[in-house]
Amino acid sequence: MLGILAVACSSGSTTDTADALVDVQWMSAEPLSSGRESHTATLLPDGRVLIAGGLGELAGRIRLAELYDPAADTWTETHAMADPRGMHTATLLGSGHVLVTGGGSMTRAVSSVELFDPESNRWRLLPPMSDDRALHTATLLLDGRVLITGGWDSESTTGSAELFQPNTNQFVDAERMSVPRGLHTATLLADGRVLVVGGLALTTGEGIDAHQELLDSAEIYDPETDRWTSVGDLSRARSAHTAVLLPNGSVVVIGGHAADGTDLTSIERFDPASGEWSDAGQLLEPRSFHTSTPLPDGKILVSGGSRGQGSPEIFDPATGASRFSSTTSTARSQHSATVLADGRLMLIGGKNGDGDLLMQTETLLLPR
Secondary structure, eight states: OOOOOOOOOOOOOOOOOHHHHHHHEEEEEEOOOOOSSOOOEETTTTEEEEEEOOOGGGGOOOOOEEEEEEETTTEEOOOOOSSSBBOEEEOOOOOOOOEEEEEESSSOOOOOOEEEETTTTTTEEOOOSSBBBOOOOEOTTTTEEEEEEOOBBBBBBBOOOOEEETTEEEEEEEEOOOOHHHHHHEEEEEEEEEEEEOEEEEEOOTTSOOOOEOOOOOEETTTTEEEEEEEOOOOOOOOOOEEOTTTTTTEEEEEOOOOTSSSSEEEEEEETTTEEEEEEEEEEEEEOOOEEEOOSOHHHHEEEOOOOOOOOEEEEETTEEEEEOOOOOOBSSSSSSEOOTTEEEEEOOOOOOTOOOOOOOEEEEEOO
16 A cells, blocks of 8 residues: 655746746647556657556556647557556666656556667567566656656565666666665756755555655765765655756756655755755745646746645746745646647646546646
8 A cells, every 4th residue: 555645937037937938828729538646758859749558547557648739739549558657767768768667556667677769669578677666756867768767666665776778678786775765856967967856765565564764865876886975964854856957057956845745845955076065046835746847048937836725836946935826727746747849838647636537638828
């Protein structure tokens, strides 16, 4: 049982991004064929968007995949995955294929892996990972490999990590993290290392009570040495947060779920050069299970959250200030946010403040 679930304006423009996004309205787009949350959305090289899996009614796992054509504003059901899954990862590889790993439901995680070919619109089963995983991370490294970290294995969170090698379609074990964690973030740094932050340490299993602990720790993986190094702790433990790499190479960690059961407004910044954390600002509303989309001018659009927020915010890392932007037509959490090739931001699925699954999608034209 998984009780923790009750992811363009140029710098030279004369128009402030926050001002522009107050005036621009969200537009409804063609809905999905069915409501889903905890799915993945991947922008393909040809401009289409692949939606894979997710959780549906009664938190059931979904096999169905759909493709969105932005030019026609249409969804097309494509071949279903071999295994139903939600809370998984999807990574666009250098070949243009999409690697989907793990996932599962609220009661079971899986180790299975599938590869989507955009030319044939078909899935292919690959050899599985070494561990079952849901609520884990997958990070595309500079050399084309994919780093898989942590997650929930149906009984507890794990500290294990493994590397997907695209030349062989095989996984090899990587050094374990110092702390088991799921619902964390993993961010590729400018120098090719990976920063893993926060998350949840969870223990369940037959005959024992569930125990969970929010984490304030962070560590960095070096692909060249296959070594993890612990770095400074956050000021607040958190899970279900977001992390964004800034143009200056630092990383901001935004919101998340706190140890006392509330959601956070706090934002913290990590400096890879010093290895230190600092206060970066505050959201206007507490948020977890939200999305954070970097904009070309360095600001960040934060949308949704588990409290049913329908008012996105524009956070400016340079000043630490946040401003509300135009309100979405539907409040949502555990949705996806994808910047389309034409410059629109698209929000897909999720669930609303009442916990109802959403089919609705909407787009916002980002200022250039």
